[in-house]
Amino acid sequence: MSGGRWSEPGATAAAGTRPTGIRSEAVRQSNLATILRSLHYAGSASRSELVVRTGLTRSAVGALVTDLVGRGLVDEQRASSDGSPGRPSPIASPRSAQNVVIAVSVMVDFVAVAAVGLGGGVLASVRVERRRVEQPVDAMIATLADLAKQVRRSLEPDAVIHGVGVGIAGIVRRADNRLVFAPNIGWHDEPFGDLLAEALGLDVEVSVANDGDLGALAESLRGVAAGVANVIYLSGEVGVGGGIISEGVPITGRVGFAGEVGHLPLNPDGRRCSCGAVGCWETEVGEDALLRRAGKDPSRGLAGADELIDEAASGDAAALEALAANGRWLGIGIAGLVNVFAPQVIVLGGLLHRTYPYMIDEVESAVASRALDALRKGVRIVPSELGIDSSLIGAAELAWQSVLDDPTRVAG
Amino acid sequence: MSGGRWSEPGATAAAGTRPTGIRSEAVRQSNLATILRSLHYAGSASRSELVVRTGLTRSAVGALVTDLVGRGLVDEQRASSDGSPGRPSPIASPRSAQNVVIAVSVMVDFVAVAAVGLGGGVLASVRVERRRVEQPVDAMIATLADLAKQVRRSLEPDAVIHGVGVGIAGIVRRADNRLVFAPNIGWHDEPFGDLLAEALGLDVEVSVANDGDLGALAESLRGVAAGVANVIYLSGEVGVGGGIISEGVPITGRVGFAGEVGHLPLNPDGRRCSCGAVGCWETEVGEDALLRRAGKDPSRGLAGADELIDEAASGDAAALEALAANGRWLGIGIAGLVNVFAPQVIVLGGLLHRTYPYMIDEVESAVASRALDALRKGVRIVPSELGIDSSLIGAAELAWQSVLDDPTRVAG
Numbered sequence: 001m002s003g004g005r006w007s008e009p010g011a012t013a014a015a016g017t018r019p020t021g022i023r024s025e026a027v028r029q030s031n032l033a034t035i036l037r038s039l040h041y042a043g044s045a046s047r048s049e050l051v052v053r054t055g056l057t058r059s060a061v062g063a064l065v066t067d068l069v070g071r072g073l074v075d076e077q078r079a080s081s082d083g084s085p086g087r088p089s090p091i092a093s094p095r096s097a098q099n100v101v102i103a104v105s106v107m108v109d110f111v112a113v114a115a116v117g118l119g120g121g122v123l124a125s126v127r128v129e130r131r132r133v134e135q136p137v138d139a140m141i142a143t144l145a146d147l148a149k150q151v152r153r154s155l156e157p158d159a160v161i162h163g164v165g166v167g168i169a170g171i172v173r174r175a176d177n178r179l180v181f182a183p184n185i186g187w188h189d190e191p192f193g194d195l196l197a198e199a200l201g202l203d204v205e206v207s208v209a210n211d212g213d214l215g216a217l218a219e220s221l222r223g224v225a226a227g228v229a230n231v232i233y234l235s236g237e238v239g240v241g242g243g244i245i246s247e248g249v250p251i252t253g254r255v256g257f258a259g260e261v262g263h264l265p266l267n268p269d270g271r272r273c274s275c276g277a278v279g280c281w282e283t284e285v286g287e288d289a290l291l292r293r294a295g296k297d298p299s300r301g302l303a304g305a306d307e308l309i310d311e312a313a314s315g316d317a318a319a320l321e322a323l324a325a326n327g328r329w330l331g332i333g334i335a336g337l338v339n340v341f342a343p344q345v346i347v348l349g350g351l352l353h354r355t356y357p358y359m360i361d362e363v364e365s366a367v368a369s370r371a372l373d374a375l376r377k378g379v380r381i382v383p384s385e386l387g388i389d390s391s392l393i394g395a396a397e398l399a400w401q402s403v404l405d406d407p408t409r410v411a412g
Numbered sequence: 413m414s415g416g417r418w419s420e421p422g423a424t425a426a427a428g429t430r431p432t433g434i435r436s437e438a439v440r441q442s443n444l445a446t447i448l449r450s451l452h453y454a455g456s457a458s459r460s461e462l463v464v465r466t467g468l469t470r471s472a473v474g475a476l477v478t479d480l481v482g483r484g485l486v487d488e489q490r491a492s493s494d495g496s497p498g499r500p501s502p503i504a505s506p507r508s509a510q511n512v513v514i515a516v517s518v519m520v521d522f523v524a525v526a527a528v529g530l531g532g533g534v535l536a537s538v539r540v541e542r543r544r545v546e547q548p549v550d551a552m553i554a555t556l557a558d559l560a561k562q563v564r565r566s567l568e569p570d571a572v573i574h575g576v577g578v579g580i581a582g583i584v585r586r587a588d589n590r591l592v593f594a595p596n597i598g599w600h601d602e603p604f605g606d607l608l609a610e611a612l613g614l615d616v617e618v619s620v621a622n623d624g625d626l627g628a629l630a631e632s633l634r635g636v637a638a639g640v641a642n643v644i645y646l647s648g649e650v651g652v653g654g655g656i657i658s659e660g661v662p663i664t665g666r667v668g669f670a671g672e673v674g675h676l677p678l679n680p681d682g683r684r685c686s687c688g689a690v691g692c693w694e695t696e697v698g699e700d701a702l703l704r705r706a707g708k709d710p711s712r713g714l715a716g717a718d719e720l721i722d723e724a725a726s727g728d729a730a731a732l733e734a735l736a737a738n739g740r741w742l743g744i745g746i747a748g749l750v751n752v753f754a755p756q757v758i759v760l761g762g763l764l765h766r767t768y769p770y771m772i773d774e775v776e777s778a779v780a781s782r783a784l785d786a787l788r789k790g791v792r793i794v795p796s797e798l799g800i801d802s803s804l805i806g807a808a809e810l811a812w813q814s815v816l817d818d819p820t821r822v823a824g
Contacts, residue, residue, distance in 0.1 A: 027439065171784065171786050171787075173786075180786045181784065181785070181786055229666075230665050230666045230670075244752075246658070246661075246663045246664065246665055246670065247661075247663075247664055247665070249658075249659075249661055251658045251659075251663065251753070252658065252659055252754075253642050253658055253659070253753050253754025253755060253787075254641075254642045254754045254755065254756050254787075254790050254791075255754070255790070256754075257754035257786060257787050257790070258642075258658065258752065258753050258754040259752065259754075260751040260752060260754075260784055260787065261751070261752055263748075263751040263782075263783075263784055264676070264748040264751060264752060265678065265744050265745075265747055265748050265782045266677065266678065266680065266748075267680065268678065268679065268744055275784055276781075277747070277781060277782040277783075277784075278781070278782070332677050332680055333677075335677055335689070336675075336676040336677050336678075339672040339673070339675040339676060340656075340670065340671065340672060340673055340676060340752070341663070341665050341670050342664075342665025342666045342667070342668075342669035342670040342671075342672075343665060343666065344666050369688075369689060369690070370675075370677045370689040370690070371675075371689075372583065372593065372672055372675055372687055372689075373593070374583050374585075374592045374593055374669060375583075375665075375666075375669050375672065378666050378667070378669070379666075
């Protein structure tokens with residue numbers, strides 16, 4: 001037995017710490033980020049409350065808040081006295097109307113664009129349904145630029161746009177915001193981020209990510225899984241997208257490609273998938289599988305799904321059977337994900353949050369018989385409350401990250 | 413659309429930063445850890461080299477090394493001049509013989525105990541094969557205590573034992589080092605860490621983890637995946653254990669339960685698994701499946717596998733066909749893991765590193781037809797070089813973590 005190859009620990013953070021020493025210059029920037037993040041995610045707060053939230057000293061908090069006020073990111077207002085002795089602590093709030101990001105969601109069945117203020121409030125949004133046809137990327141980019149223009153018209157004249165975040169139902173290379181493959185939309189290898197940046201002409205960073213990854217981010221920051229460390233987000237459309245957060249960290253894998261849970265080969269003798277493989281999970285639990293099982297034309301898309309859900313609501317046996325069959329396969333796949341990831345919460349988004357009520361028994365029974373007891377006991381399966389907006393809200397959070405990581409990017 | 417629930421960002425680190433502000437006291441401790449980690453993983457270094465490795469200033473490095481020398485963790489020796497102008501920089505080295513951890517590996521087919529010095533060198537080790545019978549935990553604990561005593565006899569008289577790390581082929585709750593379930597060993601809910609701590613009587617922390625998780629740690633720190641950020645480790649024995657590292661961070665899930673890849677339900681109409689479910693991946697790729705396919709008695713365990721590999725080496729058709737069939741299923745599961753995790757390297761350990769040469773074609777063909785192109789192109793499948801020692805080496809690294817995280821635990 002030998003110790004094997006030596007490696008510089010900085011090359012992998014497997015051992016759990018930062019690769020290099022901390023210089024004191026970095027501490028202030030990190031503490032500014034901590035304050036801004038707290039105001040963005042947990043809302044307005046007095047200096048005293050920020051001391052409690054961050055563990056920093058009162059004088060440090062005061063100096064950091066003053067810095068953020070100087071950068072126009074934060075407003076500070078003296079609170080009225082609450083009757084307790086001493087001066088009331090001023091209240092710091094994110095300047096939401098003046099600090100904005102543009103969020104974009106490109107799904108198979110719809111596209112949406114929103115303006116989201118610092119603090120997470122949606123200032124304006126617009127959504128349009130798409131037909132299930134192959135649409136050239138150029139036409140889509142033009143549509144998105146037009147929608148963004150509409151959304152921007154309603155902003156305050158002094159609003160600063162800090163970034164653009166895009167969620168897309170496909171595999172995205174995060175480093176250069178390139179769409180590598182969107183099997184259910186029909187796009188291959190498109191420089192989506194660059195094209196959109198050019199069309200928008202905003203001179204800010206455009207960040208593109210997979211819709212499932214962004215849905216997981218949104219649910220863990222602002223949705224039903226808020227505050228939960230181990231989360232799986234599953235979004236059913238034609239395909240099944242997913243995003244995974246493990247101990248608070250989004251799982252991205254190499255260049256952001258991870259999370260293609262819809263392509264787990266769960267039925268090795270099953271149907272051909274749009275990706276070219278056989279028996280992928282999404283061939284059993286996606287919108288197409290549901291419509292096919294109910295004897296409907298899969299190409300009807302969302303309209304067909306709407307109809308089927310209406311039929312199920314009125315007790316139609318064929319619709320309920322189709323939903324139950326999808327549910328059994330949903331449960332089998334969820335059992336596998338439970339065994340691999342040991343999540344605490346599985347959030348069902350997209351079409352799944354609407355169909356789940358009709359398949360709860362089948363899902364739970366399949367999970368009970370296939371997930372390891374110790375892992376199954378710790379997990380809850382819950383429909384999203386953000387619904388089809390998960391990816392859009394996640395896109396906004398993606399756009400905020402560079403300012404939240406380093407508020408000194410915004411000049412004072 | 414609403415912003416959903418507000419959450420304190422500290423509750424989830426999904427957004428990627430530490431939950432609270434950094435106080436300057438923590439900086440020194442963190443920098444000490446950075447230096448010690450560098451010496452442990454990347455080996456001895458001059459002060460100048462440590463400046464390069466860590467990004468800290470020369471005076472900071474000098475003070476930090478002096479501190480570590482005072483704690484008995486590091487030796488510093490003046491190097492002979494290399495002929496370049498100025499005083500030669502002293503060389504800092506981990507004091508390996510004086511600073512030791514005990515590593516323990518409890519597998520289905522064998523147990524092993526080793527003493528590993530700071531820096532990762534194995535000072536002593538012992539291994540015994542186990543029969544494939546249900547063995548009470550108490551008897552196992554007594555065996556391990558005895559093996560540890562043997563190993564400690566060969567240590568220097570002034571050696572300090574800093575911790576004990578245990579890898580075990582089962583589901584482990586990390587917080588209290590409890591073995592929750594080891595289906596292939598036959599143990600349920602045993603306080604393994606506490607029992608072993610009592611039997612060893614060493615008055616140091618005993619940390620227990622899943623063997624697959626530790627194998628992944630070992631491979632990413634000191635094995636074929638050293639320096640790689642996205643790694644999956646698969647270890648075949650009776651079951652298939654796994655460990656996953658994503659962007660340098662081990663995926664643990666809730667209380668450390670993640671990584672049970674052997675229980676992905678890849679053949680929903682397949683065989684009953686030892687976990688009680690049907691069609692788990694390990695029912696198709698484990699040692700039992702291999703022996704069964706070759707017409708051998710699965711209860712023969714490692715001896716049967718050894719025989720089968722010998723037969724394959726001499727061209728026996730039945731043996732080669734059994735290996736090929738296991739290989740096809742191995743490839744199907746690997747394809748799923750590639751789609752979900754987007755790894756760069758998949759390391760095959762345990763029995764798999766011995767059988768892989770006979771199933772490369774089947775594995776590659778199954779992966780090619782079932783993994784998404786963009787993800788498949790970025791991944792290499794490689795046999796472990798650490799072999800059956802991966803879990804043991806990982807157990808040593810687990811035992812080192814508390815000292816590496818905070819060297820001030822060791823009194824000066």
